[in-house]
Amino acid sequence: MKKIRVTLTVNGHTHLFETDPNRTLLEVLREDIGLTGVKEGCGEGECGACTVIMNDEPINSCLVLIGQADNSNIETIEGLAKDGKPHPLQKAFVELGAVQCGFCTPGMIMASKALLDRNSHPDEEQIREALAGNICRCTGYKKIIEAVQSAAEEMSHE
Amino acid sequence: MEAFDFLVPANLQHLATLLQTPGRKLIAGGTDLIPSLRQAHSLPAQIIDISRLRELRYIREQNRIVHIGALTSFRDVQNSRILNEKAPALVQAAGQIGSPMIRTRGTLGGNIAHASPAADSLPALLIMDASVTLSSQKGQRTQMLCDFLLNPGKTDIHSDEILTDIFFEKPSTNCAASFVKIGPRRGMTIAIVNAAALVGLDNDGRINQARLSIGAVAPTAIRCRLTEQALIGCLPSEKLWESISSIIQEEISPIDDIRGTAQYRRRAAFILSKRALNAATQSLQTRMQA
Numbered sequence: 001m002k003k004i005r006v007t008l009t010v011n012g013h014t015h016l017f018e019t020d021p022n023r024t025l026l027e028v029l030r031e032d033i034g035l036t037g038v039k040e041g042c043g044e045g046e047c048g049a050c051t052v053i054m055n056d057e058p059i060n061s062c063l064v065l066i067g068q069a070d071n072s073n074i075e076t077i078e079g080l081a082k083d084g085k086p087h088p089l090q091k092a093f094v095e096l097g098a099v100q101c102g103f104c105t106p107g108m109i110m111a112s113k114a115l116l117d118r119n120s121h122p123d124e125e126q127i128r129e130a131l132a133g134n135i136c137r138c139t140g141y142k143k144i145i146e147a148v149q150s151a152a153e154e155m156s157h158e
Numbered sequence: 159m160e161a162f163d164f165l166v167p168a169n170l171q172h173l174a175t176l177l178q179t180p181g182r183k184l185i186a187g188g189t190d191l192i193p194s195l196r197q198a199h200s201l202p203a204q205i206i207d208i209s210r211l212r213e214l215r216y217i218r219e220q221n222r223i224v225h226i227g228a229l230t231s232f233r234d235v236q237n238s239r240i241l242n243e244k245a246p247a248l249v250q251a252a253g254q255i256g257s258p259m260i261r262t263r264g265t266l267g268g269n270i271a272h273a274s275p276a277a278d279s280l281p282a283l284l285i286m287d288a289s290v291t292l293s294s295q296k297g298q299r300t301q302m303l304c305d306f307l308l309n310p311g312k313t314d315i316h317s318d319e320i321l322t323d324i325f326f327e328k329p330s331t332n333c334a335a336s337f338v339k340i341g342p343r344r345g346m347t348i349a350i351v352n353a354a355a356l357v358g359l360d361n362d363g364r365i366n367q368a369r370l371s372i373g374a375v376a377p378t379a380i381r382c383r384l385t386e387q388a389l390i391g392c393l394p395s396e397k398l399w400e401s402i403s404s405i406i407q408e409e410i411s412p413i414d415d416i417r418g419t420a421q422y423r424r425r426a427a428f429i430l431s432k433r434a435l436n437a438a439t440q441s442l443q444t445r446m447q448a
Contacts, residue, residue: 001161001162001163002163002164004164020161021162021163021164021205022159022160022161022162022201023159024159024192043193043196044192044193044196045189045192045193045256045257045259045260046346048257048259051259054262057233057262058258058259058262059259059262059263060189060257060259060260060263062192063187063188063189063192063193063259063260063263064188064192064263065164065185065188065192065205065207067164067166067207068185068188068207068209068210070166111258111259114258115258128345129258129345130258132257132258132344132345132346133256133257133258133259133260133345133346134257
């Protein structure tokens with residue numbers, strides 16, 4: 001197996017490395033770059049725990065081969081806080097109890113961020129649709145949807 | 159995942175050359191392929207990544223024909239002004255595939271080439287009488303989509319070919335189309351049954367065009383041509399939709415599987431056909447009244 005050279009810009013930092021091609025973007029983010037906020041749940045695109053934003057669009061990082069991500073721009077949960085302050089989505093998730101075990105939270109927040117980047121005032125139906133690919137087994141979703149609504153509200157005052 | 163070499167063609171011509179060597183596997187969006195690569199015990203020695211071949215990602219209209227590049231994502235389909243106007247059932251189908259993350263990566267060409275009997279894009283394309291273009295170093299050939307789909311996971315593509323273009327004639331203005339699907343939940347669901355319908359009405363309000371396609375009730379998504387014939391010349395009504403039930407049952411051959419029983423699928427195929435025909439008719443009647 002020939003190694004491949006990959007350039008990734010993750011949360012504003014550019015990484016150059018050589019790796020085996022039979023790895024996913026998720027594996028490289030966690031194991032090589034050390035960003036363990038991105039989680040592996042199902043490994044087949046069903047659960048959304050591995051959601052990151054790639055070139056401004058939400059994706060399942062478990063379903064992208066690392067070679068396919070060459071030269072892409074990736075945002076993960078670790079890149080959201082600015083100047084030591086959490087992103088409004090992070091703040092709302094904590095304050096409104098949208099986090100219980102926390103395993104789905106990074107994926108939920110990145111899918112929500114991809115929504116708010118496009119639509120700053122989503123209605124409940126649009127939020128539910130944007131999070132249809134993210135499974136939470138603790139909270140029952142109601143508080144997650146409220147947190148996204150609250151973050152959207154706060155961001156509109158910024 | 160087992161080991162493989164990763165090849166990236168610079169353009170379509172380069173890809174055609176790479177496909178001269180047998181046994182290489184193409185990856186586009188990867189949403190179907192990567193889960194199966196993970197479970198596979200023997201992998202192709204070489205995987206060709208076509209996900210960034212920009213020349214196969216387009217939606218355009220030329221001389222009354224709508225062309226869609228094989229690497230067009232479902233999100234592109236949802237956002238396309240041309241397809242919202244000319245192929246609303248395809249837009250409805252794209253919007254019900256997987257999750258937003260799957261729709262970012264998943265491609266129309268991949269959905270067709272993977273040839274799942276439950277693929278949501280297929281009924282929506284079959285009612286457009288869509289064709290596909292297959293390209294290789296030898297040149298190009300086109301085939302009607304209904305002939306291209308052979309069996310679950312099996313199409314008429316040759317090992318040196320790539321599916322490059324999907325095309326259909328722009329529908330006439332006096333018809334409308336609709337897509338419906340049923341699964342265990344609304345989001346992130348593989349259809350137990352899906353269906354698309356296109357209905358055209360003449361000035362007296364009688365059906366002069368009828369196309370019905372149902373998925374997951376036969377080895378491939380199918381067109382229900384006998385049902386279509388039975389509808390021509392009739393006035394749309396609840397009674398008419400009820401009357402086609404027995405013809406639909408003749409045209410489908412569903413099986414029991416993990417997602418549903420054959421008996422359930424027979425019932426669902428009829429109900430979804432009614433819903434798709436009714437939605438298309440109502441959308442057309444509203445437009446004609448406006």
